[in-house]
Amino acid sequence: MSALINQAQGYxxxxxxxxxxxxxxxxxxxxxxxxxxxxxxxxxGTDQQFVRLVKLIGDERLxxxxxxxxxxxxxxxxxxxxxxxxxxxxxxxxxxLGC
Numbered sequence: 813m814s815a816l817i818n819q820a821q822g823y824x825x826x827x828x829x830x831x832x833x834x835x836x837x838x839x840x841x842x843x844x845x846x847x848x849x850x851x852x853x854x855x856x857g858t859d860q861q862f863v864r865l866v867k868l869i870g871d872e873r874l875x876x877x878x879x880x881x882x883x884x885x886x887x888x889x890x891x892x893x894x895x896x897x898x899x900x901x902x903x904x905x906x907x908x909l910g911c
Contacts, residue, residue: 836889840882858882868911871899 818838819830830838840857859881866874873895879885885892900908 839886869899873899 819833822828822830822838837857862879862882862885878888879892
């Protein structure tokens with residue numbers, strides 16, 4: 813039940829039924845991407861965490877202004893997820909899990 817806290821709080825605050833998101837998160841684009849034989853998830857729920865991720869990856873595609881804030885990343889989650897997945901497949905899952 814604790815995993816549903818964001819969805820439950822949204823319902824209690826607004827009365828609106830939440831959308832089904834599978835293993836996605838309503839306030840942060842956290843879904844796991846698939847890499848080789850195992851999923852890789854990059855947790856980046858805050859702006860500071862995203863800045864650290866950008867520095868770690870070192871890829872200019874992530875420096876685009878449209879992903880500067882968490883709200884912008886949530887709004888553009890599909891584009892961001894595609895870009896991250898393209899970056900993640902450039903190296904082995906062992907590389908990323910060791911970062």
